[in-house]
Amino acid sequence: MRRLNTLEELDKFRQELLSKRDPNKPCISICAGAGCLASGAGEVIAAFKSEIEKHTLNAEVDIKGTGCPGFCERGPVVVIYPEEICYLQVTPEDVPEIVTRTIKEKQVLDRLLYVDATTGEKAIHEYDIPFYKNQERNVICNNIKIDSKSIDDYLAISGYSALTKVFFQMTGEEVLQEVKKSRLRGRGGAGFPTGQKWEGSRNDSEKIKYVIVNADEGDPGAFMDRALLEGNPHSILEGLIIGGYAIGAREGYIYVRQEYPLAVVNINLAIKQAEEYGLLGKNILGSGFDFIVKVHQGAGAFVCGESTALMTALEGRVGEPRPKYVRSNIKGLWDKPSVLNNVETWANIPLIINKGADWFTQIGTEGSKGTKIFSLVGKITNTGLVEIPMGMTLKDIIYKIGGGIPGGKKFKAVQTGGPSGGCISEEMLDLEVGFDELTRAGSMMGSGGMIVMDEDTCMVDVARYFINFLTDESCGKCIPCREGLRQMKKILTNITEGKGKEGDIELLEVLSETAIEASLCALGKSAPNPFLSSLHYFRGEYEAHVREKRCPALYCKDLIKYYIDPGKCSACMICLKKCPVNAIDGEKKKIHIIDQEKCTNCGTCFEVCPVRFGAVKKISGELLPSPIADEERIITR
Amino acid sequence: MDNERIDQIIDKYHGESSLLIQVLLEIQSENHWIPKEAIARVSVKLNVPVARIKHIATFYKAFSLVPKGRHEVHICMGTACHVRGAARILDKVQDMTGIMPGETDMDLKFSLETVNCLGCCALGPVIEINGKTHGKLSTAKTTEMLKSYV
Numbered sequence: 017m018r019r020l021n022t023l024e025e026l027d028k029f030r031q032e033l034l035s036k037r038d039p040n041k042p043c044i045s046i047c048a049g050a051g052c053l054a055s056g057a058g059e060v061i062a063a064f065k066s067e068i069e070k071h072t073l074n075a076e077v078d079i080k081g082t083g084c085p086g087f088c089e090r091g092p093v094v095v096i097y098p099e100e101i102c103y104l105q106v107t108p109e110d111v112p113e114i115v116t117r118t119i120k121e122k123q124v125l126d127r128l129l130y131v132d133a134t135t136g137e138k139a140i141h142e143y144d145i146p147f148y149k150n151q152e153r154n155v156i157c158n159n160i161k162i163d164s165k166s167i168d169d170y171l172a173i174s175g176y177s178a179l180t181k182v183f184f185q186m187t188g189e190e191v192l193q194e195v196k197k198s199r200l201r202g203r204g205g206a207g208f209p210t211g212q213k214w215e216g217s218r219n220d221s222e223k224i225k226y227v228i229v230n231a232d233e234g235d236p237g238a239f240m241d242r243a244l245l246e247g248n249p250h251s252i253l254e255g256l257i258i259g260g261y262a263i264g265a266r267e268g269y270i271y272v273r274q275e276y277p278l279a280v281v282n283i284n285l286a287i288k289q290a291e292e293y294g295l296l297g298k299n300i301l302g303s304g305f306d307f308i309v310k311v312h313q314g315a316g317a318f319v320c321g322e323s324t325a326l327m328t329a330l331e332g333r334v335g336e337p338r339p340k341y342v343r344s345n346i347k348g349l350w351d352k353p354s355v356l357n358n359v360e361t362w363a364n365i366p367l368i369i370n371k372g373a374d375w376f377t378q379i380g381t382e383g384s385k386g387t388k389i390f391s392l393v394g395k396i397t398n399t400g401l402v403e404i405p406m407g408m409t410l411k412d413i414i415y416k417i418g419g420g421i422p423g424g425k426k427f428k429a430v431q432t433g434g435p436s437g438g439c440i441s442e443e444m445l446d447l448e449v450g451f452d453e454l455t456r457a458g459s460m461m462g463s464g465g466m467i468v469m470d471e472d473t474c475m476v477d478v479a480r481y482f483i484n485f486l487t488d489e490s491c492g493k494c495i496p497c498r499e500g501l502r503q504m505k506k507i508l509t510n511i512t513e514g515k516g517k518e519g520d521i522e523l524l525e526v527l528s529e530t531a532i533e534a535s536l537c538a539l540g541k542s543a544p545n546p547f548l549s550s551l552h553y554f555r556g557e558y559e560a561h562v563r564e565k566r567c568p569a570l571y572c573k574d575l576i577k578y579y580i581d582p583g584k585c586s587a588c589m590i591c592l593k594k595c596p597v598n599a600i601d602g603e604k605k606k607i608h609i610i611d612q613e614k615c616t617n618c619g620t621c622f623e624v625c626p627v628r629f630g631a632v633k634k635i636s637g638e639l640l641p642s643p644i645a646d647e648e649r650i651i652t653r
Numbered sequence: 654m655d656n657e658r659i660d661q662i663i664d665k666y667h668g669e670s671s672l673l674i675q676v677l678l679e680i681q682s683e684n685h686w687i688p689k690e691a692i693a694r695v696s697v698k699l700n701v702p703v704a705r706i707k708h709i710a711t712f713y714k715a716f717s718l719v720p721k722g723r724h725e726v727h728i729c730m731g732t733a734c735h736v737r738g739a740a741r742i743l744d745k746v747q748d749m750t751g752i753m754p755g756e757t758d759m760d761l762k763f764s765l766e767t768v769n770c771l772g773c774c775a776l777g778p779v780i781e782i783n784g785k786t787h788g789k790l791s792t793a794k795t796t797e798m799l800k801s802y803v
Contacts, residue, residue: 054773054786088775236731239772274678274715275771315674316714318769332671333705334712393733393774400775431732467732481735485769491712573740594793596748618748619741620792 019294022302023180026171033172042077042119043097044068045160046106049084049246050278051239052091056107057081060092063108067115077119080169083159083247086401087147090130095142095160102142103128133397133419147398150416152379152405154387155363156240159247164282167289170250176295178366179254182261183303186369191262192218195365197373199385204230204321204358205436205462206538207384207451216345217353218263225265226354227256229362230326231272231279234318235434236485238465240389240401241359245272245279248363249286253309255362257296258369260307263355268309271326274316284311318435318489322537323348323356325491336491337537358463360389380406384450388464394431395470397422404449411445414468425470428569429553433462435482435489436542438549439475458549460542474571475554476561480508482546490539497540500531504547513574516562521551566637573617576636580621582607582644584631587651591621591632607649612640654684659694670699674709677716685721714766722757722764724802726750727781731770734777738791742778743767745792749799763802 020026046052046061064079087093090104094114101124103114110128117123130139132146139145142160162169170176182191196211217225229252233241245252256268272280287309290296298306312330319325320335327349329335348354364386368376377385384406390413393399397419404413410430414420421427429439438459440447447453451461469478487501504527507520528544535541551558560566567575580591580600585607592600592608599615602608608631610621625632662679666672676699680691687710696703710716728743747753750763757764773779776788780795787798 050771050786051773051775054776054779054788088773091775233772234769236735236770237733237774238770239774242772275768313675313678314713315678315709315716316768317712329674330671332669332673334708391774393777394736399733434732465732467736469736473736478732478736481732485730489769596796618744618792619738623791624793 019292020301021294023184026176026180026301030171030174033168037172040098043080044077044114044119045080045082045095045097047083047085047091047093047160048081048164049088049159049243050276051084051088052093053278055088055091055105057092059108060094060106060111063111064115067111071115071120073115073119080163081165082162083164084156084243084401085142085160086156086243086403087145087398088401089397089399100141100143102130102140102145104130147400147402147417147419150412151403152387153403154367154379155251155360156243156247156389156401156403158251159243162248164247164249165285167250167286167293170248174370175250176254178369179257179295180301181369182258183301183305188218188262188264191258191369194373195262195368198368198376199373200361200364200368200376201384201451202358203360203364203388203463205433205460207461210357210361213345213357214259214263214355216343217265217355220346220353222353224267224352225263226349226352227259227263227265227268228326228330228349228354228356229256229268229270230321230323230356230358231270231276231283232314232321232326233273233276233359233463234321234489235463235465237393237431237467238391238434238463240391240464242273242276242279243401244359244363244389245276246282249279249283250290251363251366252283252359253286253290253296255365256309257300257307258365259355259357259362261305263353265355266306266308268307269330269349270309270311271320271330272311272313274314280311280313287311317491318485319491319537319539322539325537326356327354334491336493337539339536360464381448381450381453383452384461388449388461390449390464390466392418392466392468394467395421395425395473396468406450407448409446409448410440413449413466414445418468421468421470423470425472427468428471428473429469429475429550431459431467431469431478431546432465433460433545434465435485436460436538436545437462437465438545439469439478439553440549441553458552459545472569472571474512474567474569475550475557476508476567477512477569477571479547479550480505480512483508483543486539486543490543494534494536494540496531496534497536497543500527501540501543503527504531504544508547511558511561512567512572514561514565514572516565518562520562521555521558525551560637564637568636570634570636572636576617576634577612577640578610578615578617578619578622579633579635579640580608580610581631581633582649584629586629586631588626588629590624590626594620594624596620602649605651607644607651609643609649654680654688654691656690656694658683659691660698663695663698668699670701673699673701673706674713677706677710681716685725686717686719717764719757720761722761724762724782725764725766727766727768727771728754729769729771729773729777729779729781730767731774731777733770733774734779737777739778741792742780742790742795745795746780746799749796
């Protein structure tokens with residue numbers, strides 16, 4: 017490791033790095049993001065290492081653990097360079113064959129390729145897979161190209177060139193103007209114009225200022241910030257240093273959520289490497305600019321994603337929001353001007369500096385520029401991270417990229433914006449995705465979670481789920497949120513349990529209004545959104561629960577009964593054996609019957625009944641068919 | 654956890670009281686819970702009132718003021734897992750272990766917690782046991798998996 021003291025030294029070092037690298041040298045890159053690691057990527061990496069050693073190919077082949085390329089559904093993902101062959105769902109058992117056949121004999125293993133479910137066509141390269149083909153990957157694209165633990169890899173793909181550009185060719189004011197011109201809006205939720213936020217801090221006369229990365233990605237079902245921080249931590253650092261330079265801050269903080277241990281490891285490592293190279297610290301590259309970065313780990317509190325609560329947590333106190341009479345870019349952390357931006361926002365900064373604001377504004381819609389990463393999850397065929405230009409329709413995201421709903425089920429709704437967002441129904445699928453467009457539809461952009469729901473999802477239950485989530489996460493400071501949400505949760509739980517009564521829906525509306533009007537921070541103000549939006553689009557479902565005690569989606573446990581269709585039961589004994597409470601009566605060649613007195617509605621029988629029989633049914637709001645006579649239960653066929 | 658080790662942790666953070674949360678996190682991760690004695694020591698060393706430390710330790714979910722079981726079970730209740738049936742998995746685990754989220758059984762075998770998203774949404778429903786993620790669970794698979802922890 018050596019310290020780079022000038023721009024020339026950095027350029028020279030980069031040249032040396034590149035000259036040592038042969039683009040034609042085989043490289044096995046394995047996704048080492050948390051999703052793939054959970055599917056066993058760690059074992060696959062170990063297997064590759066030992067296999068390569070066995071063939072004494074150490075000098076000829078590189079092995080890399082990269083960041084998340086987004087296609088978590090088919091992890092662990094392996095890409096083999098220079099041919100860019102993409103193998104999916106690789107197991108350690110596949111490794112010997114990959115090394116002998118693909119690395120040594122240059123053949124493609126058909127069985128590990130992506131197969132298009134409708135056309136049956138196979139795709140060799142990542143970019144041929146429809147999931148990737150329809151995306152525009154500007155921010156997340158580098159994740160797969162670099163070893164997430166190597167600063168050299170980042171430098172080799174022109175990393176830190178935006179930093180040198182601002183240091184040696186631009187003034188702080190020029191950087192600010194470029195960001196303003198790009199019309200970049202915050203990727204964390206509210207979509208506040210980034211340049212405007214920076215300007216407020218820059219113009220403040222206070223000497224000490226801070227720049228902060230909000231990596232407290234608390235929205236359930238959203239993990240794009242984690243992927244960026246784990247996969248390409250240097251791009252976040254680079255953006256942060258540029259932000260510091262633009263507003264005149266000498267100190268930066270990264271607040272990472274406690275549930276992301278790998279992100280903490282990788283960002284700490286990145287900071288250490290950058291310090292050793294002299295890209296952080298005193299007099300960076302001889303520019304005269306000093307900058308340090310500290311990582312602060314969260315301790316599990318959703319509300320800390322709110323700007324003022326996050327800053328309070330950084331100060332070592334309980335993360336409660338405070339009123340924003342003065343915005344935090346003027347009086348933030350320790351009452352100093354503090355620019356807080358989300359991970360993805362910071363990751364966009366080096367791109368804007370390198371390619372220019374004009375390039376950036378070409379992408380997207382009038383009000384929302386650039387691309388946005390969404391985490392497309394739930395009842396969707398291709399789960400994963402997708403980066404798309406703003407303005408793409410929900411339909412294209414869900415069907416072209418996401419591959420539609422699995423299992424031949426019908427689409428019901430898509431939930432965006434996390435617990436503060438809302439559900440959007442089928443008739444709105446042509447909606448173009450953008451900050452203002454989603455807000456108008458009763459939802460919001462949020463940080464980019466996109467949870468797809470099919471006909472089996474109960475919308476009342478989803479609303480109850482989010483209200484329950486927010487009741488837990490309310491910091492308790494103000495009453496409309498603390499007590500109002502608790503009452504909403506109680507009423508919604510009653511409704512899903514079949515104890516709803518006339519007037520409940522109206523009461524929920526009143527409580528919602530109070531929370532919106534009278535809460536201090538965005539958590540409380542937006543908390544009723546999931547309820548209000550689902551009520552708007554799916555009022556019928558609420559009414560069915562309250563009036564008919566029926567759950568149309570057959571989800572709510574207390575409103576359904578399991579029942580074995582005698583015409584379909586083949587007396588295979590699987591459900592009978594798996595039932596945890598021995599509620600199923602039957603034997604070989606004798607049609608099974610569920611004893612409703614004993615049944616706990618756990619759903620095990622429904623899950624284990626083989627698809628080819630499909631004998632276990634759920635019914636709601638109607639009487640169970642009377643059991644068939646004992647003599648009819650004998651199967652004679 | 655002895656005072657000497659607590660002092661080492663505090664020294665690592667240069668005794669800065671603003672890093673109180675980081676100090677507590679480290680004690681929690683090493684000791685799996687925060688004993689009364691540790692709070693007293695941190696209070697003296699960092700010159701922070703005990704009440705404030707307790708406020709923090711009860712506000713944030715990561716901290717536990719009671720001992721944890723040998724196996725820490727974290728059930729993801731994120732939206733993606735929820736729509737794929739996490740509630741049923743939770744029911745199953747509660748049934749098998751006899752404890753509710755936030756509790757530890759009498760034999761100190763299991764501690765059960767729900768978490769709000771582990772970010773492995775593609776694998777939902779997900780359970781993390783002792784840091785290892787188990788994905789694509791069904792109630793039947795959950796039974797098998799839990800039995801493997803003894």
